[in-house]
Amino acid sequence: MGRIQLKSVTKSFGDVQVIPPLDLTIEDGEFTVFVGPSGCGKSTLLRLIAGLEDITTGSIDIDGSDATDVPPAKRGLAMVFQSYALYPHMTVRKNIAFPLRMAKLDQAEIDRRVEGAASVLNLTDYLDRRPGQLSGGQRQRVAIGRAIVREPAAFLFDEPLSNLDAALRVGMRLEISELHERLATTMIYVTHDQVEAMTMADKIVVLQAGVIEQVGSPLELYRTPRNLFVAGFIGSPKMNFIEGEEAAKHGAHTIGIRPEHIAVSDSEGTWSGVVGVSEHLGSDTFFHIHETGLADTITVRADGEVGFRHGDRIHLTPRADVIHRFVAQGLRIE
Amino acid sequence: MATQHSRSVARLMMAPAVVLLLGWMLVPLTMTLYFSFKKYLPLRGGDLGWVGFDNYVRFVSSSSFWPAVQATLVIVGGVLVITVVLGILLAMLLDQPMWGQGVVRILVIAPFFVMPTVSALVWKNMFMDPVNGLLAHLWRFFGAEPISWLSEASMTSIIMIVSWQWLPFATLILLTAIQSLDSEQLEAAEMDGAPVLKRFYHIVLPHLSRAITIVILIQTIFLLSIFAEIFVTTGGAFGTRTLTYLIFQRVLESQNVGLGSAGGVYAIILANIVAIFLMRIVGKNLDA
Amino acid sequence: MARAVTPRRKSLNTALAWAVGLLIFFPILWTILTSFKTEAQAIASPPLFLNFNWTLENYAIVQERSDYMRFLWNSVIIAGGSTILGVIIAVPAAWAMAFVPSKRTKDILLWMLSTKMLPAVGVLYPIYLLFIRLGLLDTRGGLVVVLMLINLPIIVWMLYTYFREIPGEILEAARMDGATLKEEILYVLTPMAIPGIASTVLLNFILAWNEAFWTLNLTAVDAAPLTAFIASYSSPEGLFFAKLSAASTMAIAPILILGWFSQKQLVRGLTFGAVK
Numbered sequence: 001m002g003r004i005q006l007k008s009v010t011k012s013f014g015d016v017q018v019i020p021p022l023d024l025t026i027e028d029g030e031f032t033v034f035v036g037p038s039g040c041g042k043s044t045l046l047r048l049i050a051g052l053e054d055i056t057t058g059s060i061d062i063d064g065s066d067a068t069d070v071p072p073a074k075r076g077l078a079m080v081f082q083s084y085a086l087y088p089h090m091t092v093r094k095n096i097a098f099p100l101r102m103a104k105l106d107q108a109e110i111d112r113r114v115e116g117a118a119s120v121l122n123l124t125d126y127l128d129r130r131p132g133q134l135s136g137g138q139r140q141r142v143a144i145g146r147a148i149v150r151e152p153a154a155f156l157f158d159e160p161l162s163n164l165d166a167a168l169r170v171g172m173r174l175e176i177s178e179l180h181e182r183l184a185t186t187m188i189y190v191t192h193d194q195v196e197a198m199t200m201a202d203k204i205v206v207l208q209a210g211v212i213e214q215v216g217s218p219l220e221l222y223r224t225p226r227n228l229f230v231a232g233f234i235g236s237p238k239m240n241f242i243e244g245e246e247a248a249k250h251g252a253h254t255i256g257i258r259p260e261h262i263a264v265s266d267s268e269g270t271w272s273g274v275v276g277v278s279e280h281l282g283s284d285t286f287f288h289i290h291e292t293g294l295a296d297t298i299t300v301r302a303d304g305e306v307g308f309r310h311g312d313r314i315h316l317t318p319r320a321d322v323i324h325r326f327v328a329q330g331l332r333i334e
Numbered sequence: 335m336a337t338q339h340s341r342s343v344a345r346l347m348m349a350p351a352v353v354l355l356l357g358w359m360l361v362p363l364t365m366t367l368y369f370s371f372k373k374y375l376p377l378r379g380g381d382l383g384w385v386g387f388d389n390y391v392r393f394v395s396s397s398s399f400w401p402a403v404q405a406t407l408v409i410v411g412g413v414l415v416i417t418v419v420l421g422i423l424l425a426m427l428l429d430q431p432m433w434g435q436g437v438v439r440i441l442v443i444a445p446f447f448v449m450p451t452v453s454a455l456v457w458k459n460m461f462m463d464p465v466n467g468l469l470a471h472l473w474r475f476f477g478a479e480p481i482s483w484l485s486e487a488s489m490t491s492i493i494m495i496v497s498w499q500w501l502p503f504a505t506l507i508l509l510t511a512i513q514s515l516d517s518e519q520l521e522a523a524e525m526d527g528a529p530v531l532k533r534f535y536h537i538v539l540p541h542l543s544r545a546i547t548i549v550i551l552i553q554t555i556f557l558l559s560i561f562a563e564i565f566v567t568t569g570g571a572f573g574t575r576t577l578t579y580l581i582f583q584r585v586l587e588s589q590n591v592g593l594g595s596a597g598g599v600y601a602i603i604l605a606n607i608v609a610i611f612l613m614r615i616v617g618k619n620l621d622a
Numbered sequence: 623m624a625r626a627v628t629p630r631r632k633s634l635n636t637a638l639a640w641a642v643g644l645l646i647f648f649p650i651l652w653t654i655l656t657s658f659k660t661e662a663q664a665i666a667s668p669p670l671f672l673n674f675n676w677t678l679e680n681y682a683i684v685q686e687r688s689d690y691m692r693f694l695w696n697s698v699i700i701a702g703g704s705t706i707l708g709v710i711i712a713v714p715a716a717w718a719m720a721f722v723p724s725k726r727t728k729d730i731l732l733w734m735l736s737t738k739m740l741p742a743v744g745v746l747y748p749i750y751l752l753f754i755r756l757g758l759l760d761t762r763g764g765l766v767v768v769l770m771l772i773n774l775p776i777i778v779w780m781l782y783t784y785f786r787e788i789p790g791e792i793l794e795a796a797r798m799d800g801a802t803l804k805e806e807i808l809y810v811l812t813p814m815a816i817p818g819i820a821s822t823v824l825l826n827f828i829l830a831w832n833e834a835f836w837t838l839n840l841t842a843v844d845a846a847p848l849t850a851f852i853a854s855y856s857s858p859e860g861l862f863f864a865k866l867s868a869a870s871t872m873a874i875a876p877i878l879i880l881g882w883f884s885q886k887q888l889v890r891g892l893t894f895g896a897v898k
Contacts (some may be wrong), residue, residue: 073800362745447881
C-alpha cells in the first residue's frame with residue numbers, strides 16, 4: 001500500500017516560504033511525476049515527503065496514518081538520489097543489502113532479496129564490484145536495487161536520470177516504467193524534463209514557485225492546459241502564443257496553438273510568413289516562420305518530406321478545434 | 335538536515351577544541367602583556383614593579399633593535415624571492431612530461447622533511463666549514479680562496495639554508511596550482527598565436543597569482559619565527575640576530591622578561607598584520 | 623597541462639629535471655654517504671663519493687655515546703602522542719563544523735587558524751613559567767600538550783576539508799535506509815573518512831617530529847627528542863663529520879619515508895585548503 005496525502009503543507013527556510021499551503025493526494029500504485037523548471041520546489045516537496053526536511057505546517061499522511069513526525073527510515077519509503085549516493089567503500093552487494101542490514105533482517109533473507117533484485121536489474125555479474133568500477137547506468141541500477149529490496153510503500157526518485165547521457169536516459173526511462181508495471185508500487189518521480197514526465201507518468205504535477213499549477217494525466221495536460229504556464233511547459237516544441245488582434249478574434253487575450261496543429265501550404269492559408277530555420281528530424285520537420293504579423297516566430301511541424309527552403313513565403317492554417325484560449329491573467333477559457 | 339537537537343550536539347562536539355585553543359591563546363597572551371608592563375628580572379631581584387610603556391620604548395630604542403629588524407627583513411625577503419622564483423621555474427619543469435616524474439618529485443620535496451636542526455647543522459659543518467666543507471673543496475678546485483661562510487657571508491648562508499628548506503614547499507604548492515590549469519586555455523592561447531613567453535605571462539602567471547600569494551603569506555609567517563637554524567649555526571652572531579632571536583635572548587638568556595615580553599608583543603602584532611591578509615584569502619575560499 | 627611531446631623534448635625535460643632534483647637532494651644524499659665513512663675518509667681531500675670502505679661503526683658509536691634510542695623514543699612519544707590527542711579532540715569538532723554548519727562556523731575556523739599564527743616567541747616566557755610552576759619542564763607530557771595545541775588548528779582544518787567532501791546525499795541515503803546516527807557514523811561516515819584521517823595523522827606527526835622551537839626550549843635531558851639530540855652536536859662534536867652524519871641520518875630517516883607518503887596531503891594541510 002502506498003497512498004500519500006499532503007494536507008495544507010508549507011515549508012519555509014527562515015523567512016522565505018518556498019512552499020505555500022499545498023494539498024495533494026497520490027493514490028496507491030500511481031506513477032506520479034513532479035515537473036517544473038529548476039527552483040520550482042519539486043525537489044523540496046519530495047524531500048518533505050521523504051522526511052529529509054521537516055514541514056513547517058500541515059501534515060503528511062501515508063496510508064491513512066499521520067507520518068509528519070515519523071523519521072525518514074520509518075516512513076516505509078525508499079529514495080533514489082540524483083547523485084545515486086552509493087556508499088563508495090562497499091561492494092554492490094553490500095550497498096544493496098545495507099537497508100536490510102539496518103532493518104536487522106537475517107542473513108539468508110538478505111541474500112535472497114539481494115540476489116532477487118540483482119537479477120531483476122541485471123546486476124548479478126557486478127555484485128562484488130565497488131561503485132567506482134561501474135558505469136553511470138549500472139550505478140543507477142544499484143541505487144534502484146537498494147530501493148527495491150526494502151519493498152517500500154513508495155519509491156521516491158529525485159531527478160535520477162539527469163547524470164546519464166541521452167541514449168542511456170531513454171533506456172533507463174523504459175526500465176523504470178517496466179519496473180513500475182511489474183511492482184505496481186507507488187512511485188514519485190521528480191524531473192525538470194517534460195518528456196520524461198509525459199512518457200512515464202500516470203499523473204503529472206506541474207509546479208512553479210512552490211505552487212501546483214495543474215494535476216492531471218499526460219493527455220489531460222496536453223489537451224487542456226489550465227493556464228499559460230502549463231500550456232507552454234508541456235509539449236515539445238513549445239506551443240505558439242499569439243496576442244493582440246488575432247487573439248481578440250477568438251475572444252481571448254492570448255491564444256495558443258501547438259506546432260503540430262498548424263497545416264502548411266505553399267498556396268493558401270489563414271496566415272502567411274517567411275521560412276527561417278528548418279530542423280529536419282527525418283520523420284518530421286520543424287519550420288520556424290517569421291514575418292507572420294502574429295508573433296516573432298511561429299513554429300510549425302510538417303511531414304519530414306516537406307521541402308520548403310529558407311526565405312520561402314508559405315501559408316499556415318491552424319486547426320480551429322485545438323486553439324487554446326487564455327485570459328490576460330493566464331487562465332484558460334473553456 | 336540540521337535540527338535543534340543536532341545543533342546542540344554539534345556545539346558540545348566543538349567545545350573541547352574551542353576551549354583548549356581559547357585557553358592556549360588567552361592565558362599566555364595575557365601573561366605576556368602583563369610582564370611587558372613590568373620590570374621583571376627573575377634572576378636579579380624578580381618583580382621590580384610596574385614601569386608603564388618603558389619596556390616598549392627601551393626595546394625599540396636599544397642598539398640591537400634596528401639591526402634585528404633589518405636582519406629579519408633581509409632573511410624573510412631573500413628567502414621569499416629565492417623560493418618563489420625558483421619554485422615557479424621548478425614547478426613548471428616538473429609539470430612537463432618526463433620519465434621518472436614521481437622520483438624527481440620525491441627528490442625535490444625531501445628537504446622539507448628534514449628537521450631544521452639537522453639541515454642547519456649539516457650545512458654549517460659539512461658544506462660551509464671553511465676547511466673541510468664541500469663548498470671549500472669546490473672553491474679550491476676552481477683555485478679560489480675558501481670562504482668562511484657563516485662569519486664572512488653569514489646572511490647569505492642563512493638565506494641559503496632556509497631557502498633550501500622552503501623551496502620544496504613553494505614548489506609543491508605551485509605545482510599543484512599549475513596542474514589545475516586547464517590545458518585547453520593554453521591550447522586556445524596557442525591557437526591565438528601567443529608565443530611561449532606571452533603564454534606564461536598572460537595565462538600561467540595570473541593563474542598562479544593566488545597560489546603565489548598564499549606561498550608568500552604562509553612562508554612569511556613561518557619565516558618570521560625561524561629559530562633553530564640560527565640557534566645551531568651562528569647563535570645570533572655576525573649580524574644574524576633576527577627579531578625572534580633577539581626576543582629569545584632577552585627572555586631566556588639574559589632573563590630580562592619585561593623587555594622580552596614587550597618584544598614579544600611587537601612580534602605578535604607583526605605576525606597578525608601578515609595573518610590578516612592570509613585569513614582574507616582563506617576565508618574567501620571557504621565561501622566558494 | 624601534460625601533453626604529448628616529442629621524445630627529444632621529453633629526454634631533455636627528463637635530464638634537466640633529474641639534474642635539478644639530484645642537486646636539491648644532494649645535501650641529504652651526501653649526509654647519508656658520509657655516515658658510512660670513517661672520520662678520516664669523511665674529511666678527505668678531494669672528497670670521496672663512493673670509493674670508500676663502507677662502515678657502520680659511526681652508528682654504533684653514536685648510539686653508545688649519546689643513547690640515540692632514548693631520543694628516538696622521546697620523539698615518537700611526543701610526535702605520536704600530540705597527534706593522537708589532537709585527532710581525538712579535532713574529529714568531533716571538524717565533524718560538527720562540516721555536517722552541522724552554522725553562521726559562526728566560518729568565524730570559528732578562521733579564529734582557530736589565527737591562533738596558529740601566534741608567534742611562539744611572543745608567548746615563550748609565559749609558557750616557560752607555567753611549565754616550571756606545573757612541573758612540566760623537561761617532561762614528555764608537557765611537550766605532548768604544547769605540540770598538540772600548536773597543531774590542533776591544522777588538524778581541525780584538514781579534517782574539516784576532508785569531511786566536507788563527503789556528499790550530504792550519502793548521509794541522507796543512510797538515513798533513508800534506516801541507519802541511526804550511531805550506525806551512520808560507524809558504517810558510512812568513518813569508512814569514508816579514514817583516508818582523510820590517516821593523511822591528517824601522517825602530516826601532523828611529521829610537523830610535530832620536526833618542531834624545533836618548543837622542543838629545544840622546554841626540554842633539557844629527560845624529555846629531549848631528536849631535534850635536541852642533533853642540536854647537541856652543534857659543537858664540538860659537529861666537527862666529526864661521519865658521526866654527525868650518522869646521527870643526522872638516524873634523525874631524519876624515519877620521517878623522510880613517512881613524508882614521501884604524505885606529499886599530496888602536505889599541500890592541503892599547509893595551505894588550509896586554499897590550494898588543492
